[in-house]
Structures are given as C-alpha cells and as structure tokens.
Amino acid sequence: MCPIRTAISTFLAPATVAGRQVFACLWPLTSVEGPRLRSGGREGVPWFFLLAVVVLPGCAETQPPADVLVVAQAAEPRSLDPHVTSTRTDLRILANLYEGLVGYRPGTLDPVPALAHSWKISNGGRDYTFRLKSAVRFHDGTPLNAEAVVFNFQRLLNPADPYHGTGRFPLNSLYEQVETVEAVGVLAVRFRLKEPFAPFLANLASPSGLLVSPTAVQRWGKDYGRHPVGTGPYRFVEWSPAQRVLLERNDSYHGAWPPLTRLVFRPLTSQMTRVAELMAGGVDVALDLTADALTAFRDRAGFQVLEQTGAHLWYLILNTREPPFDDRRMRLAVNLAVYKDGLIRDVLQGTADVITGPVPKVLGWAYNRRLRPYDYDPGQARMLVEEAGYDGARPLRLLVPAGGPEMMEPVAMATAIKRDLAVVGIEVEIEVLEWNAYLALLNQGLAGKGHLAAMASMINDPDTLSYQALRCSVSAKPNELNAGDYCNTEVDILMEQARWTTNKLRRAALYRKLAETVHSDAPWLEVASRREGLVVRDRVRGLTLEPSFLLDLSKTWKQR
C-alpha cells in the first residue's frame, strides 16, 4: 500500500479546504477574486489536479522485486567485449556474461577449470592442452567447441585474422608467449608457447581470457562490444546508454541456475546518488564508494559492508641508480620512517592493508609468510640516515600523479609521506603530474628526474609486476616499469626460473625467495594493498567479493 495515499485520505483530505484557500491565492489565472473562496467554485480544480500529478506517480514502484538485483556502479560501460575492455566497471558485468577456459577458485586467484574441465601441460611446459566441457552453448546457440576457442585467440592474437580488426585488444600482451593455438579434436585445444611460461594459466583466468561467441563477432563486427554473447549464467538483454545494462538468467546454462532472474547494472556517476538510491532501496548493491561513504554505512542497520583486499600494490619507486637511494641504508630508512598504519588509517580510512615485498598477500600460494613489514621506527631510520652520511642539502623530488587507476589518493598519501620523512631528516618536495604525462615520464626512468615516484598495480600472477618492474635488463625501456633502475642479478635469475617452472610448489618457493631478497634490498617504499568495499542491503544474500575485484552474482539471491 502506498503510504502517501493513506496519508492523503486521513490527513490531507480534511485539510483540502485550507489548501484550496492557499492555492487560490497562487492561482490568479483561474481565480482573480483572490483568496475569498466561493463554495462550489472552480478554484479547487487545479488544486486537485496538482494533487493528482504529485500523488499518483508517487505510488510508482521504487524498489526492485525480489528476483531482480540492481547494482550501482560509478561509470558507464565502455564495451562489453572482454578482449577490448579492461575497465573495472565493465569487467564486473562481463564476469556474469562470460566464462573462460579457466576461472578463479572462489576467494583466491588460483586458476581452476571453468569451460575446460581439465588440462595437461606437456612438451616441457610449452604445450597446454585443454579438454572442453561438452554440450555447452553460447547464448545465441553457437556450440562451444575447439573451433570457437581457436577463433577467439586468432582474433585476439593474429593480425592477419579477418576479425582482428573488430576491436583494439590492449591486453593481448598477456598472451604474447603464445605461438600457435590449434584444435586437436572437437573438444580439445592446444596452445603452444614460444617458451615455457608458467603464468600462462593465471593470465588465461583473467577477464581477458573470457570467450566470446564467434557467430556474434561475425555478425556485429566492430559493434560486438554492444551486443555481447557469452556462455555465462546470465545473458545480455539491453544496454540503454547512461541508464542501465540489463541481463537475464540464461535458462540453458550448463551449470547451476542462478537464483535471480534479472540483473541490472546502473551507471550512477555521482556518489551522492549511489548512496541515496541505496538508502531509498532503489539499488541493492552500491560499488565504487569512497572510504567516507563506507564508514557511514558500517554501523547503519539494514546494510552490510563487504570488503576484500585485492592483488594490488601501492608503493613508491626509489631511484636506486642515483644518490641518496643508491645506498641501501637510505632505502631502509625510508621504509622505517613512514608510518604506514597511520597512512592507511588516516588517509585511506582503513581501506587498505600494509604490504610486505612485491607479492601481495592474496596470492597466498606464492606469498612469503615469514616476511615482516618494516616497523615504524623513526629513531632507527634517523640513525641509518646519519650512517649513510646524507646531508639533506637539497630536498629530494617525490613525483606523484594527480590521480590514476588504482592510485587511491596519491597526493594526500604523498603529503603524509613527506611529513614522516621530514621527521627523520629527509626533506622532499612533491611534484604532481597529470596521469598520462606521469606515465610517459616514468617510462623513461627516474634518472635525473626524481628520487621517489608513486606507483600502483593490480596483478593476477606474481610474475606480472616483478618481471616488468624489478628486472635489470628492462630498466628505462619504453613501456617497462623499472623506473628506479633496480638491478639484482639474483632476482633476475629467480624470475626467469619461476617463469620456466610449471610445478606450482617449486614456483612458489622461488617467489618466496624473490620476495625475501627484494624486501631486503628495498627498491620500493612498500606501502599498501587496496581493499575494495561495497555496500549491500541486508536482504541480499550469497554475495562475496573476490580478490580479482570481479563481481560474481551467480549465487546471489534476495530475501523476500
């Protein structure tokens, strides 16, 4: 029952006479006689008309029914083609539309079978043969077979493929080790790599490995990103720009049917609106909220805040080639001088965890649990600074971007770090750059340009970042991230070995050793791993956040 109608019948109707008097003076177009009310006059008509206009739509359905979940995100999707997009907001939708050969085990970033029910690694780690599940079809009826998989990777990787031009594929560098992809049976595909490359499975499990329907790509060409067809638990229905993306349950899904019949993703770019919608009940799940908003919902009845730390690293690159940070003591001093718990508590409002070494904690299999983060110890730091003979004649330059993906709040963080460093006698000056200009500068290396630089990355395998950012041979090469020019041949050897080792346990041991060495060399000021939070209404059940920050809604349901 609509509350406003009840209110009117009990309260407003008796007040109507008074209302008519008030209104009559506001309505000289019909009543020039002014507020003097003649009984049975026409003055009441517009009043009732206004009431009708205000009241009737007020009874519109403002909350979604129990079988529909409405999710509010901060941005309009760019494309729903998993090979084209890498935006978080898009990927959250894709995770419900598509599946890949390999997926993530819930709660981890470990590759597990998805559309492939098993795989075999042979030829010394160069051949990966996947056996596909049988009788799986894309939403448009196209069967999922070896041919479809080959089509996907030909489109992605082969510039000569007729469908390579149907999109720009920024993430195909994840598969640059792939030499050939061929069908070795109706339901068997073999990837041959140029050399053994152990992170391959993890890369395949990332959203760029989701499989699209060949028929749909052939039909829509460049427009495929607006007409996505996958094999996932939900199928695409409609995309109204700036309004919603609507998905519907895939009734021929090969796995367990999802409890919800429809999913709605709304791009609500203003956080105020996301919060207001959530409070009013028009939205069940709100994402991309700032720490302030999460804090506000934490103790509020009727809502739940879900959080998950991601495979994310926020750190300052130290310029290890030039003084003063060519001296390990100075690098250690920086790590000891910065009060990371305080940074996380005050600047990030608790939405992060302290990191230790170059492997984030959620990559549990490769994380080195014996490592301890550098404790906050300004006394020790000051001693090290003195020992290193640093005079602090000229302030050091700390470069930060004004903002950027995964950068959290770079300027505020840098300001707090500057304060902490000043305490131990290291003066820095902050230079803020626009994101693209910043990346361009970092790609040329820090030498001669700065001493510290903020950087952040999301990764899906311990190899991803280390190989780019900590390897000797890649320093100051375009598109590589070793801006601080860190070089330790021992680390290089460990990385190469880990790439060649397909045995997960042996690989993990190598990464643990690597983390230990890097942590002790301290080429970075290790700061934090971002924790993503979202707010759901209490009646939403079965929703968990993944370390991949994807949003799997196939098991989510709502209490009536």
Added chain:
Amino acid sequence: MSSTIRARLLMLVLVLLGVTLLLSGDLGRSVSLDRPVADVVLSALGPTLLLVGSALAAGSLIGLSAGLSAARHQRRIGDRLLRLLILLGISTPSLLPGLLLVLVFAVWPGWFPVSGLHSAFGDGGPWDLLSHLLLPVLSLALAAGAVIARTTRSAAVEIMQQDPIRMARARGIGERRLHRVHVLKGVLGRLVLEVGWLAGFLIGGALYIETIFQWPGLGRLLVEAIGVRDIPLIQGGILVFTILYLLVRLLADLVHLWLDPRARDA
C-alpha cells in the same frame, strides 16, 4: 582590420565549422564511451529537452501565478510573503532544492524514485516517466519560477498603473477579465524575452540537476565528459548546447515580435 572584426570573423568561421560537422553527422568519436559523439549527444538530447521544457512550463506556471497574485495584492501581507519566497528562490542555487527534494520525498519515505529516467527494473510507461520526472522538474522549476515571478510582478505592477488599464477599469470591465486578458497580455510580452534568457539559465541548471538525478541527458553527459577529459564529447556537447540556446533565443524573439507591436516597428 580591427581586432573586433577579426574576432568576429574567427567566431563565425568556428561556428560554421561546427555546424558543418554537425550536419555531416561526424563529431568525432568519444574517447571515454567509444561511440560516435553525434550518436551520444543526440540520444541525450531528448531527455534534456523533456526536462528543461517541463521545467520551463512548470516554472512559468508557478511564476506567472505567483507574480500576478503578488501584483494584485500589492504591499499586502501576501505580496510580502511571495516576494520573500521569490528572493529565496532566486538566491538558492538550483542544486540545493534538488538535494532536499531527493532527501525528503525519495530517500526518507520512498515515494518517488531517487534517480533516472525510467525504472531500472520495470518496463516504463507514462506513470513511471512522470514519477521520475517530477522531482528534477520541480527543483529546476522553483528557481525558474522565482525569476519569472519577479519579472511578472514588476511588469504587472507597472502595467496596472498605465492609462489603458485605468481606462478599461473606468469603462467597467470586471477585475477578472482585466487581469486575465489585459494585464496578462502585457506581462507575457515582457516575459517572453525573460523566458528566452531563462532557457539558458535552465540549461546551466540542468548540469547540476541531471547529475543529482542521474538524468541521461546532455548536462550530465557534459559533466562526465569534462570529468574524464573526453575532448570530442565536450566539444560536441557544447556545440549542441549552443545551438539549442540560440534557437530558444531566436524563438523567444519571434514570439516577442508577435506579442508586442512596438517591437515590430523598431
């Protein structure tokens, strides 16, 4: 060549260039949305026209009623009250009533939807649209209504003292007819120009209101495009806004010509 002439020529060339691009339908490709700018902008035009048009209509109705009423009860308590309200309405930035309306009518009681053009989960329909339209229109219309009311009141007060009105009164025309026909017609003549100016004001207000209510229109599009530095989209949006504004002004001038014989002679 003087610098003003050069500046004007440059502007002319730029506008011509913009119009040519618009006519050719090619405004470039939006960087952030990966769609042709012309498509994006045109699909956002409808909701904006609906919002601004409704707000203009509602604002005129509110403003005209309030202004005429105030003028009629000049210097009495009703007039003073209305003038206070008008002053409040004019001085309040349009985003404030928007936020308050959302809180009071949508978030707390859940009577109205908080945002959007259509229900996110329903299949639409006229009531659905109306319920989504009401709060944003009201928040825009309040400020517009205040501006119109102020003009209306001062115009009506002035007109009521003019000879033709006193003449008409002397001839025994009823007050009702006097106000409805004679005063109103005089007021409308002045108001038309004001409304033309107001359209620009409302388009500006639409930036806030569309953002607050997440209305899928041009204003929100422009704000978001600026936020992500999507230059082609910003250019396209501003071009369409400019053309829209010029058209409204032109229309207002034409209607003014039709309503006010003096303007025809000039």
